[in-house]
Amino acid sequence: MRELALKIKIYQVKVLSKSCVYGLRALLYIVSEKPRGAFVNIREISEQLEISFHFLTKTFQVLTEEGMLRSYRGPNGGIALVKEPEDIFLIDIVCALDGPDFFDKCLLGLAGCGEAAPCPAHDFWISHKAALREEFSTTSLAKMGTKINKEKLRLGP
Amino acid sequence: MRELALKIKIYQVKVLSKSCVYGLRALLYIVSEKPRGAFVNIREISEQLEISFHFLTKTFQVLTEEGMLRSYRGPNGGIALVKEPEDIFLIDIVCALDGPDFFDKCLLGLAGCGEAAPCPAHDFWISHKAALREEFSTTSLAKMGTKINKEKLRLGP
DNA sequence: CATATTTAAGATAAAATAGTATTAAATCTT
């Protein structure tokens, strides 16, 4: 009897890490659903967005270390935004969770790629990444929160 | 004596997988350095671009399975492009190695995100990913090869 | 003060990705 080999390939292209995506969704949830400066229960967020509680907790810990969130233990505790939503931009969250060089490095991963010694993809890639960086740098949590409520956009399943 | 804990965080944002980047660089090397249709020694490529020989071999195997390359064993063997460099586009390589949905899915990873039920990032993300897809779809290996030679662009260290 | 609630921190496990090594098969050269 011959064996039938079936190979299935799972494709995945990453742009942002899971941690980063969870962080973005969670903060968008907070600004769109909760009053300003309120401490929000992590468990509630994890249930609403169907994200693992412990994983989300660790993600928030990074943001707390970075000074973006403050945390409060005990009953009615949780996490809260330190700054006003107008002053927090998407890029801040991405930088905190995925590093400062988001869309800022060579597509081909060559060290020192730049005007002086460009890789073949340099000039078309640089224009797109600059545009994306601009977009992320100028879009605040407040703006997104308003948009989410007005257009009834979804953050979870 | 107290212990001094030093935590170093390595940041990495992935756009393309290593395998995909290696594949792109390798094929660009072939079209910019070698005569058309020639069989190119994998070892040579790996040494020129400083990529692990075995890893590159595995990457080429995928491209061979996909029908983009043909391979030839034995002395003076190697791999060669099946189609003309004019007819191979960057997106073909990316699709073969990183999957067909490059820049084609929701930034926040929400299944079914689209016009009907968009996530908050949908409309600004969609325009950029469309532009990138367009760029990758219309840039051929031949075009890149010419450009690399004319502008003396680099593919390795 | 005791207890319940909640985040913090660390340990561990699972999954995905990247890299290495070994053996087999095909082809050329002599």
Next chain:
DNA sequence: AAGATTTAATACTATTTTATCTTAAATATG
């Protein structure tokens, strides 16, 4: 035909990312 060269295929190891679990610390409440 024998041996050398080179890709193919498989197995193994290491690293990184993601996810889970457990314990500790802080806080509020009765």
